[in-house]
Structures are given as structure tokens and as C-alpha cells.
Amino acid sequence: MSVALEISGLAKTYPNGQRALGGIDLTVPAGEILAIVGGSGCGKSTLLRLIAGLETPSAGLVRVGGDLVGGPHPAVGLVFQEPRLLPWLSVADNVGFGLAALAAGERAARVGTALERVGLTAHANAWPRELSGGQAQRAALARALVTRPQVLLLDEPFSALDALTRTTLQDHLLELWAFERPTLVLVTHDIEEALVLADRVVTLRPRPGRVDDIQAVVLSRPRDRDSHNFEVHKRRLRAALNQSLAPDTLASDSLTAAAL
Amino acid sequence: MTAEATAGLENSALAIAAAGPRPWSLPRPDWRPLLLGLGLPVAAALAWEALVRSGLATGRLLPPPSRIAVTLWKLARTGELWPHVGATSGRVGLGFVLGGVAGILSGLAASYSPLFRRLVDPTLQGLRAIPSLAWVPLFLLWLGIFETSKVALIAVGVFFPVYLGVMGAVLGVDRKLVEVGRIHRLSGLDLARRILLPAILPALVVALRTGLGLGWMFVVAAEYMGASEGIGYLLVDGQQLGKPDQIIAAILVFALLGKVADAAIVALATPALRWQDAYQGGR
Numbered sequence A: 001m002s003v004a005l006e007i008s009g010l011a012k013t014y015p016n017g018q019r020a021l022g023g024i025d026l027t028v029p030a031g032e033i034l035a036i037v038g039g040s041g042c043g044k045s046t047l048l049r050l051i052a053g054l055e056t057p058s059a060g061l062v063r064v065g066g067d068l069v070g071g072p073h074p075a076v077g078l079v080f081q082e083p084r085l086l087p088w089l090s091v092a093d094n095v096g097f098g099l100a101a102l103a104a105g106e107r108a109a110r111v112g113t114a115l116e117r118v119g120l121t122a123h124a125n126a127w128p129r130e131l132s133g134g135q136a137q138r139a140a141l142a143r144a145l146v147t148r149p150q151v152l153l154l155d156e157p158f159s160a161l162d163a164l165t166r167t168t169l170q171d172h173l174l175e176l177w178a179f180e181r182p183t184l185v186l187v188t189h190d191i192e193e194a195l196v197l198a199d200r201v202v203t204l205r206p207r208p209g210r211v212d213d214i215q216a217v218v219l220s221r222p223r224d225r226d227s228h229n230f231e232v233h234k235r236r237l238r239a240a241l242n243q244s245l246a247p248d249t250l251a252s253d254s255l256t257a258a259a260l
Numbered sequence B: 001m002t003a004e005a006t007a008g009l010e011n012s013a014l015a016i017a018a019a020g021p022r023p024w025s026l027p028r029p030d031w032r033p034l035l036l037g038l039g040l041p042v043a044a045a046l047a048w049e050a051l052v053r054s055g056l057a058t059g060r061l062l063p064p065p066s067r068i069a070v071t072l073w074k075l076a077r078t079g080e081l082w083p084h085v086g087a088t089s090g091r092v093g094l095g096f097v098l099g100g101v102a103g104i105l106s107g108l109a110a111s112y113s114p115l116f117r118r119l120v121d122p123t124l125q126g127l128r129a130i131p132s133l134a135w136v137p138l139f140l141l142w143l144g145i146f147e148t149s150k151v152a153l154i155a156v157g158v159f160f161p162v163y164l165g166v167m168g169a170v171l172g173v174d175r176k177l178v179e180v181g182r183i184h185r186l187s188g189l190d191l192a193r194r195i196l197l198p199a200i201l202p203a204l205v206v207a208l209r210t211g212l213g214l215g216w217m218f219v220v221a222a223e224y225m226g227a228s229e230g231i232g233y234l235l236v237d238g239q240q241l242g243k244p245d246q247i248i249a250a251i252l253v254f255a256l257l258g259k260v261a262d263a264a265i266v267a268l269a270t271p272a273l274r275w276q277d278a279y280q281g282g283r
């Protein structure tokens, strides 16, 4: 399987001296869904912003399909934590924002399909302010998907939503993923979300952020959130997460080494 | 109009492309607030009219509304008024365009380039502190007593609020929306056109309205300093000849022109600002 994303020695120190990431190595095969979990402030968003090319690394590099990332890459899409719809554009125009280079007819067709997939056809001509939180997040998802990215980055995309909407959108994301099988990198603080969606779950350890643990999720899709196996995975991931939040010790450092 | 209500029209992707943001229906004008607002001045005018008619007041320094109306009517009928209106509007219009364009361009430059901002902004802020009328003698000396100095004075008045408004608006554009542009690989002109410009549009409209208001203020100053034409000239003329009705008529014309010009900006901007999700002042 080809490699979609290659991250090596990636480190980021912010101008204020804050060491957000201290050397990340990750390889993500094409079509994989990778979840990233970790405590608050451990550098998850920073990692995503570096992959997206919105931030420049202090050391190390990111490759997308072989290309060195030195700025936003055409094959990479990003869904922010908030919908970030442009308030002066209709929902349809927001979704089509990245398609300015296409002829109007094709753009409309692509936007129409994308809106249909996220169930917002009826809201195509609404203003963003007229959408509910979940609808706005779906529109943001459609905006990212409509450009057919090979790699889609999602930064806690559902964290602001209620539990029910969140579950619906998770299932929804899987359906959308099934259309073109892009590589997904999903940041979340929700263990269950990580296990429902991901093929592998990376746990980051804070200050500075680095990979603490990688777990493969060996559950067939669609996944039953109530199954025994799911519970087992949950327990295992929760243990890893707790471990990552514990203060650095010699023991945990050797564990990190083992995990890598 | 809810999105559901128009759902039927929007099912085809082509309809979406053709329609763009939803076609807005014009709201039926509600005259009641206007009538309510007119109550006080109309009542005061009627009372004054009654006082003068009944001989309780002479109305020599403050003529009754009827006499002002007659004066205004005569000025309009004889055609004497229109050259004045034209001259004043022309000056304000030209000064507004010059000052507005200069204000927008330097506001953009100041917000785009930190160097420009550090270099030029302190000077502009200093110049802004100068009371407008202090410029008059200098402009008369430099630019002569004719149109140039008047238009320049008005342009100066328009420039500062537009400059400040544009600079503040661009610097205040939500970084999160700019990142949406960056992730779509927009930069330079495209970023300005597709993100910055729409984002600052509401603030730009406010800045232009403020600028235009100052333009009307400065045209009075400019015409007061010496003009043979213009509404400001009617003011001076009315004072020198002791015609308070002409002064008040001129003031009314100023008010009317200012209101019409402001309403024109609002009317031009409203379609582009439909998207705003703002508190509407308890409407």
C-alpha cells in the first residue's frame, strides 16, 4: 500500500519558547484512518497544522504523497474544530469555495453532490447563520471533501456537538470516507470516537508532544459500540491515555521506547 | 423566508449555481417608526407657527415654518437654489471620492505592511489631531480661493475616518477565516478579494458613512471661508443680509442632502450585507 503521509523528526517550538512538539515520527498508509488522542495541550492541533502547512516546523519534515510540505498542499484538506464557514457566502458557495478554478457548471454539480452526501441540499441557499451547529459542521465537512483531498485532517470536528449528533456524524463520516477512501487523520479527545473510526490510534504525551503509544483497532466495520470487543479496546486505550498523562518517569520512558 | 420554504427550487445543482445566495424579498417598509420620530419636530413647528400668527412672538430672528417654506419654495421656483445645490454636492462628491479612495488605499497599505504602519501611521495620527478648520488658511494660501482648496479640505475630512476604519477592520479580520483562505491556497490579491474584502465590508460602509458626514461638515467650513456659490454661501449671504429664513432654509437643504447621500450609501451596501448576523438594536 502506498504511503499517504510521512512524518519524520517533526518538532515545533513556538516563538514564545513553548515546545509544542518534540520529534514525531509517523507513517500513514493511503486510505488509513488514523486517530490522535492525548491530553489537552499535548500538541495535537499543532501536529495537524504542521501537516496542513499552516505552520512551519522547527525541525523535521512532512511529506504528502512524496511531496515535501512547505505550505498548504492541494491534496490535503482540513476541517477545523469550528465550522469556520464564511458568513458572507451561502452554504452552497461555502462548500464550493475551493472549486473556484472549475467552470461554474461543474462546480455546481460537485457542490450539489457534496451537499447531498451531507444531507444539506435543502439548505444550499441558506446563510451560515441559519444553520444549526451540526449542520454547519456538516457543511464544513462537505467543503473539505468537495476538493477530493487524498489526505483529510480533522481537528476534533465533532467535539462541540451533543452526543447523539456526534454519533450520527461519526457514522456519516465513515460513509463519506467509503466513497473515495481518502486518508483521514482525526484528532479527538473522545476514546469512543477514536475506536469507532480509526484503524490505528496514536496517543501523544505532552510537554513536548511526542508519540507515546500506537494501538491498532482490530474490529471490523461497522463497529458495535456496545460489543465486548469494543469494551476491551476502550479499556486498553484508556489505560494508554492515562499512562500518557502520568508524569515522565524512567519506566514510562522505556515504555515509550517499546511502543515505538 | 426559511430555507425549507425554498427547498423545492433548490434540488437541482444548477438551480443552486444560478441562485447564489438567496434572492431576497424586499421587506415591506414600516412607516410607523418614521411617523413616531416626526412627532416632536412637527409639534414644535406647529406651536411656533401658532405663537407667531397669534402675535405672541414676532418671529423676526426665528421665522415661522411657513415663511421658511415660502423662502425655500421661492429659491427652488426661481431656479436660484439649484446651482448652489449642484456646487455643494459636486464639491462633497469629488472630495468624498478623493478622500475615500486615498483613505481606503492607505488603510489597506497600513494593515498589509507593518513597515508602512510604523512609518506613516504616527504621522497620520498626528495630523488627525489638528482641528479641521486650522487647515483652512493654509489651504487657501497653497491652493487658492477657488475649488481646489475646498475639495482638498473636504477630502482631508473624509480621509481620516476612512483610513482608520479600513485599517482597524483589516487588522481585526478573524485569523480563523484567513486560515480558511490559506488552506485553500489563496494568497495576495485572491485572499484580499475573497476573504479580506467581504470581511471588512460592514466596517468599510460605516467608515464611508462617517467620512461622508464629515465631508458635509467640511464643505460648510470651506464655503463659509469664501464662495460665490453653494449652500454654505446661502448661509453667509443670509447672515450678512439679515435673512434668518434663508439661513434656516439652507440648513434644511444641508440636512436633506446629507440624509439623501447617506441613504444612497446604505442602499448601495445593503444587498451586499444581507449575510450579517448582527444584533439589530431590538427591532
Ligand SMILES: Nc1ncnc2c1ncn2[C@@H]1O[C@H](COP(=O)(O)OP(=O)(O)OP(=O)(O)O)[C@@H](O)[C@H]1O
Residues within 6 Å of the ligand: A014, A015, A016, A018, A019, A020, A038, A039, A040, A041, A042, A043, A044, A045, A046, A047, A189
Ligand atoms: N500560537 C501559539 N503560540 C504559542 N504557543 C502555542 C500556540 N499554539 C499552541 N501553543 C502551545 O503549544 C502546546 C500545544 O498546543 P496545541 O494547540 O497543539 O494542543 P492540543 O493538543 O491541540 O490541545 P487541545 O486538546 O486542548 O486542543 C500548548 O502548550 C499550547 O500552549
Ligand SMILES: [Mg+2]
Residues within 6 Å of the ligand: A044, A045, A046
Ligand atoms: Mg487542539
